[in-house]
Amino acid sequence: MSDALINGLSGAGGGIIAQLITYPLQMVNTRQQTERDTKKEKRKLGTIEQMCQVVKVEGWDRLYSGLTPSLVGTAASQGVYYYFYQIFRNKAEATAFDRKRKGFGDGSVGMFSSLVVAALSGCVNVLLTNPIWVVVTRMQTHKKKSQPHQTPYIASDEAILAAVEPPPYGTDHAIREVYDEAGVVGFWKGVLPTLIMVSNPSIQFMLYETLLKKLKERRALSKKSNNGVTALEIFLLGALAKLGATVVTYPLLVVKSRLQAKQVTSGDKRHHYKGTCDAIVKMIQYEGFYGFYKGMSTKIVQSVLAAAVLFMVKEELVKTTRWLLTKDAINTVR
Template sequence: MSNAIVNGVAGAGGGIVAQIITYPLQTVNTRQQTERVAKKDSVPSPATQPAGSTLLHIFQVIRTEGLGGLYSGLKPSLLGTAASQGIYYSFYQAFKNKAEAIAAAKKRKGQGDGSPGMLSWLIVAALAGSLNVLLTNPIWVLVTRMQTHTQAEKKILEAKREALLKEASENDLLHSSLPGQLAALDSIKPRPYGTFQAASEVYHESGIAGFWKGIIPTLIMVCNPSIQFMIYESLLKHLRTKRSVNKRSSTNITAVEIFLVGAVAKLGATVSTYPLLVVKSRLQAKQEIGGNISLRYSGLH
């Protein structure tokens, strides 16, 4: 079995375990990212409402939807994780082998030391990440829809309730049927929503292209590892330089320091690309809430 396949299978297995453990947090995070309302003047706007703390949001979901609400879309998510990890590591290993072969060929010609440089590794990671995004984006569109389905359904019911109250207010009277209509709306529970329903909704809204909603910010986010790597190397260089200036006996970096530098680098990369993640989630979520086209996104703006 080739290294590319072995790395792909190993990456897929590890990704599935991590996905199961962290999925409730991902669900709540996606719902917070996609929470939005329209301005009163009906001008399209992605303005957000206060999301509240993540922990309170988790308890709210459990109270209203049960534990199952935290795992909406888990099945396609596991498929997406397995596919993403498998595709990424397989392509990464294949491109890595190619980069190493090119470096070895250059060494035989008297160029370089026979190992790929930093730029080569960044290109390898970018190519593998881009191909992974292009091939698996439809799965993540469905996962986002399923994670935010209940949220969208509640918005639809809220819009219907507001419409009934507005009609009664404008007519300056309270229809005898209004209390019954409001009670009927309050009694409606979110309908079952599976992968097939999500796929049908995406196709109905945007056709085949809808399955690649959010592809541009997702492709841009492929640079996340590059940013992390840049911050990591810069911090290590700063540490070594500082110790050299202080004339310490050893400039070696300890395991704890490497861990902390890695954590800071990952945090920096995540913070810098997080707005793109919000844009991606909003593009992939349901594009109309309660029939209000002011909440529909036509692109990155």
């Protein structure tokens, strides 16, 4: 099994676990980002309050609306990203080694090269998986209306049938809705800000690799016999790296969510965006720069926790897989 495949599968596994743990926060954050109420005097609900309101009005299941396609998207995104990241990383390391043989550099991959590797991996990931995230956004932002309370009475069969709730808003409904609005092109809504947002994982991995390299160098210089990096340290490094990347790129994430959510084609034109530039202009005009940071505190908690769990689980899976493969190879030779 190639190193790229090991990293791809481990990344997918780590991403799924992180998604399961943090999904309710992600769902609420998407609603916060797509909230288009321009009345500043209206009190904004906090994250916990909003989660409680969703449970009260729409039921517990709404906190996990879109979970299935989200897990598919997470597995695909992390698998694709880590697979191509490792391929590009191997090429960068080979290039750095060749430069060292020729008398240039120390043979290590520099910060800029790490940034380019992460950016290329992110672009491939975005182009392949954007349709999945459009569907997830639709399902997360679809609101189930509460049923009015009625006094029990003996109803006819026709009345009972009329009172039956409509079928739940599922993946197939979201797919049809996107296709009816804009055809196949609709599944790539928000791809431009998402492509620009590859700077998020690029910055994240640049910070992570840099911090990890510094930590390993310090361990190598120390007199301790154990120079390895613990799972807790990986967790903290992943959290710090994601925090820095999220603060820088959050406005692009809000624009992407606005474009991928259901567009209001009638009524207030402030709620309808024709494209990335139109969305940015209208948000500045009607909501101010505050609109680009809606739900940021929720996102920081969710993304930092998810990234930290992902890095920790992914590294442990990579180590375990390599150990198992080495063990099997030794047993085969024997």
